[in-house]
Amino acid sequence: MINKKNIAVIVVFVFVVISCKTKHIDIKDKKPDQGKIVVYQVFARLFGNKNTTNKPWGTIEENGVGKFSDFTDKALDEIKDLGVNYIWYTGVPHHALVRDYTAYGISNDDPEAVKGRAGSPYAVKDYYNVNPDLAVNPANRLQEFEALISRTHKAGLKVIIDIVPNHIARKYEGKNNPDGVKDFGIDDDVSVEYSRNNNFYYIPKTPFQIPEDDIPLNGAKNPLVDGFFDENPAKWTGNGSRKAKPDQNDWYETVKVNYGIRPDGSKDFPELPAGFEQKSYQEHFAFWQNKDVPDSWKKFKSIALYWTAKGIDGFRYDMAEMVPYEFWSYMNSSIKMKNPDAFLLAEVYNPKEYRNYIHLGKMDYLYDKVETYDKLKDIIRGKSSPDGLSDIQKGMSDIEHHMLHFLDNHDEQRLASPEFAGTPERGKPLMVISTTISTSPTMIYFGQEVGEAGNENAGFGTRSRTSIFDYIGVPNHQRWMNDGRFDGGKLSDSEKSLRNFYKRLLNFSITSSALMGEFQEIQSVNRLNNQDYDPSIYSFVRWSDNQKLIIVVNFSSEKTSEFNLKIPSDVVSKWNLKDREYKLTDQLYEKNSVQLKIDKGEGVMKVNILPSESFIYELK
Template sequence: MIKVRFITAGIALAMLFSGCKTKDLKMSEAKEDHSNEKKVVVYQVFTRLFGNKNTTNKPWGTIEENGVGKFNDFTDKALHEIKDLGVTYIWYTGVPHHALVRDYTAYGISNDDPEVVKGRAGSPYAVKDYYNVNPDLAENLANRLQEFEALIARTHKAGLKVIIDIVPNHIARKYEGKNNPEGVKDFGANDDVTVEYKRDNNFYYIPNTPFEIPNGINPLNGEKNPLIDGKFDENPAKWTGNGSRKAKPDQNDWYETVKVNYGVLPDGTKDFPELPAGFDQKSYKEHFAFWQDKDVPDSWKKFKDIALYWTEKGVDGFRYDMAEMVPYEFWSYMNSAIKTKNPDAFLLAEVYNPNEYRNYIRLGKMDYLYDKVETYDKLKDIIRGKASPDDLSNIQKGMEDIEHHMLHFLDNHDEQRLASPEFAGTPERGKPLMVVSATISTSPTMIYFGQEVGEAGNENAGFGTRSRTSIFDYIGVPSHQKWMNDGKFDGGKLSESEKNLRDFYKRLLNFSIKSPALMGNFQEIQSVNRQNAGYDGLLYSYVRWSGKQKLIVIVNFSSEKASEFELKIPSDVISKWNLKDGSYVLLDKLYQESKTYFTVKNGEGTARIKIQPSESFIYEVE
């Protein structure tokens, strides 16, 4: 969900619901070894938008006016092209059935009140039924789950793995589990609604007080609808998803959702067993064993069952929305259960508080966290002239012990598009950011569909505004649609510059998933080059290496100024690389066109470099 306004408040709430006090997990002195692994690349698609061929883009448009994509739009050809881009996982965003404004009562689905739905198509993070999928995405609604199961099978056949969302912190204001497996009761079915809190209640309540619609909202942009009457039947009112305890939340709250109770009292006290000291060093198997004889809150069991249900259907991993607003003991409980079923499961969490990173990795047993407030924010500040590239080195140093677990991205459904004026301004200015994002660490790389062809998110979709591709509306994605080419998925409508941009992404991502050096060591060489004549303030350089490959990465963040300088490789790097004095060839691995010479003399290396605006080199020492 769009959370830009709420990150500060979200972190404060996260500190409350992750347990009030942060466990001070010290950095491990031993660097993790990932040399036998390969780089992971995640391709995020907003499933409802990916296959939409309609280019009308009317603000607040209906499905009939603006169109919608389907599961079946992910054809074998489409999946082959995504795989060929250099992708290893697809994150299908917005798959679980969420609240939306459309009449599906003929299929046993109740109508949702537009006053507690954001937009017309609804937020994918207001899930209405976890045991089925969004009916908008199906050709045959009666078989919508089977259509998604077929997509899982097609994706695996294409050599890709599948990620979907689970949102444990909150669910739709009107949750209805119409497809629950036998024995599974709905959220809140057994709650005692006369009290604010009880451990096995699924929600927090405001007793004896009905819910009120927030002031200032304008459902469906003023369009008439029989359910728009200024009220929503919820008595007593529940806490809102972002933690608001008001019966009448603010229009900027996550008013379309309710917060799930994980056994954390309103004062932050934990009402469940805590992990013993030293469990940050334990395996998922030991975490799983710990929970086997423990009595845990009901919400824990419900979400574990949901995750295992989708795991059983072949889903290879999950992206967890606002994970830091849920205690890490729960994550230990659920993630260890998932890993027990599938040891290779890919578990990615949205966490924005650096002080909590190690808790959620080591105690919560997460594989990966968003590297948003460190690397992403710094790259955005650099390209907008608000920070120095030198700061990247400090970030890498500070996260050295967990760098592998910090997923890198420049674009996703929450953020402003990389090519938008509010970010890089042009796709070309985003290129050096992408090189750094993909090569500076062993972490996974993620791109958002359309990023590779320069999508700028210029549409006014209705509830969603420009610079982000709306997740709340029926809308088209123009640059992506040009690549899609009416379902041919051949880029037939792209301009030459868009084709060249996609070629750049294809070269970079395919190199990254094959490069042993990118799963090896990192050392910045920025500090030794900063004083060099011609080494401009918007240049950044570092080295990556393994026993099989040695790389020198140089990027120019300036979109206006070329630079020519003598690059220095310090003696400690030369020693680690076991290079003798002499001359070596440097070949750029992106385009195989730029070749220069690298000289080692008296144990130090130098190379003459000329780099154009927004250009990057990934030189391999041959």
């Protein structure tokens, strides 16, 4: 006799079998037919803030704060017109902060377990609601964010938010849980360090102690600052510290989530069978059906599906490599079953694990930090030659599409800061490389396009990074925002020029089929056989069936270079070029055209390139 449960299992099985027989079973392995993905990361708390006081450790009343409502139709249209198709709203989930919202049923957070005054967006306090700071009416904060999702979609942009599975705020309170969802830790056995279905790791019979050198709010008075935080027994800290009294440099404001990894590092859950790196997300989803998995897995899957149902188009996963890739297989395959086009981006910094998180964890994209980002930073700071970019592309050729490129984000030093490129202009060649060298998505951080350098002292942390812990204004961005007009009315001429550069580059990238096609470096042949070819130059070609590009970048901010660029015979052959002259037109500045002469199967073209200049020559 077949009951309803058995019928459901049969239906799932048949669906998976049919899905796995399709030609393209895994959407992340399909490159778009036209153009690249461009992600605009914006720190939601800072975007609409018009206040320019910028007092270190200032309160929300002193320094101001942006709201969901500041993302107006005009603002979103301008972001879209910059050449963007995804917007990552950073700092949306309700996280711990130092402000009294008890009138809205929210408990106060102890400043001794909060970084800064506005709090870290990665110490989430309630995953089923949003940051009350961002709402005009905190009682309606979720509805205000839902309205923003709708406005964003109306503007033709897709929405990404953060999920932070590795850790949560020390004082997590799920006061908005859907029916049937229990709070984190509610059923934990706190008498033991580890139990498979505990949500946390514990230090039994030992209370938590505040870090020795912690000075909350820079010494300002607060009734909750008393040298004590009520957590007994203490939990492991988010970065894995097992001390009841963590160090000030630990992630002391968070606690580590238990995914069934025993304290000795062994796994206490089903592992994926051999060969599953070749399987589709549908097959991964089928594998996990009826499997017994740790409770934390179920809780985070519920969180992801909750937001997916609200129209969120993708997630950025904080410190994903601190969570086992089996969990990611479980959760990501579930998300993809609801939305096959979901954009899943992970913060992973260990190159040896890249392929595991892509193929076994079913991630769409990972940060390309320790390879391309770090290399570009070394180049512009005079610590490295551009030649090594070719080795990076070669080494990641099988996964390059999955490695998201960026030069600026909330964690890193601003591109225009003295600690990085030094000026926005010196950052231009890095941006051209980051955008054009591979088929991967490109990401920029709000303010980057107008040269924001992160010079403000917001309070917690240091300058050169725009603060994610305190209330602060972002000066260059505020000049573009122009009191809510979002028309760049207060930008300087150089800032307007820079934004126009980003706009041309990004809009070209989202329509270029060649940038989703083939790559070949021509650096080595020019470095070996061209004495006029300066070491600060880097060149490569990109092509598709209907577009051919030659890209030349000058990393020097002082030297103009003039040379004859050689196009090797194998490129000429692949492009089916004949012995004659071809016109090349620059697509970035559109200020010049040059002639490519093919003679006896080899090409040569004259290049005159100014300091920090780049050309994207298209063969007509």
